[in-house]
Amino acid sequence: MTEATQRPKARDLNQVIRYTMWSVFKTTEQCPSNREGMADEVDELLEQAAGKDVVTRGCYDVAGFRADADYMFWWHAPTAEDLQDVYSRFRRTTLGRLSTPVWSAMALHRPAEFNKSHVPAFLAEEEPRGFVCVYPFVRSLEWYLLDDGERRRMLAEHGMMAREYPDVRSNTVACFALNDFEWMLAFEADELHRIVDLMRHLRGAEARRHTRIEVPFYTGVRKPVGELIAALA
Structure with a gap:
């Protein structure tokens, strides 16, 4: 097995x-x-x-x-x-x-809205990697009012872009009402530059137009x- x-x-x-x-x-x-x-x-x-x-x-x-x-x-x-x-x-x-x-x-962890197979690496019991980058983010006010199909399309594009970095493991979890943010994200990788490259690459995703806050960053x-x-x- x-x-x-x-x-x-x-x-x-x-x-x-x-x-x-x-x-x-x-x-x-x-x-x-x-x-x-x-x-x-x-x-x-x-x-x-x-x-x-x-x-x-x-x-x-x-x-x-x-x-x-x-x-x-x-x-x-x-x-x-x-x-x-x-x-x-x-x-x-x-x-x-x-x-x-x-x-x-x-x-x-809450089930992903459109891709139920997307679960955090920590919850899937994957081995921790040598580096982590943690940050919160908040979507635009318009994001949750968009048509489901439009949001699904943008998130699918975002996911496809991330596929070029399979060695960078993601952990996206919800924090609505738990603090000042909506989501927390932690990227794990054994090579720090891979996280840097992924983050820069994802700046080209259309969904980024709907990001209001994504600080502070803590990397270690x-x-x-x-x-x-x-x-x-």
Whole structure:
């Protein structure tokens, strides 16, 4: 049996309620010399959370991509409360107390409007990639008033353009009413330049005329907790 046939089917995944959250932090104090102890504390927390089906998709080094952040966690879980719990528990760790929240956004999977086979990579249990680019977006006011056929056509074009980058895995999830945005999108790839090229290529999609907001961007390198903490100032 191949890896593809072992994965859940899209029709089954579309029945799943699964929340996800990206939380970005910046250290505000210098980390102590005992960084191994700090890493062990965070690893233990994440292991305990995994026992409750709160999955850490990755811990990412975002330092240098922006001046306002150092690292980011990506979690997913059955409920919003589960995500709130791991977030609060992390903030009580030594690393959490030495850091301040910069940005956080929660979302959840809802079946795609026109292409039901399109499910987030994390929900399909694909392996995480080495890099991630996360950002929110909001459609134009006119978008949801357009004829279904017109929206379907533009989204189909957008999807066809993305097919040139099969190694860049997408995660599009809804966040209406959960924050200031409508959608969250995370692109994962093992080569960062592939995300850059895809994003530039998709600027030519007609659907982009109906994008009002798509900032902030948080891009980072996936690292083990210990390696990430060792690199902090």
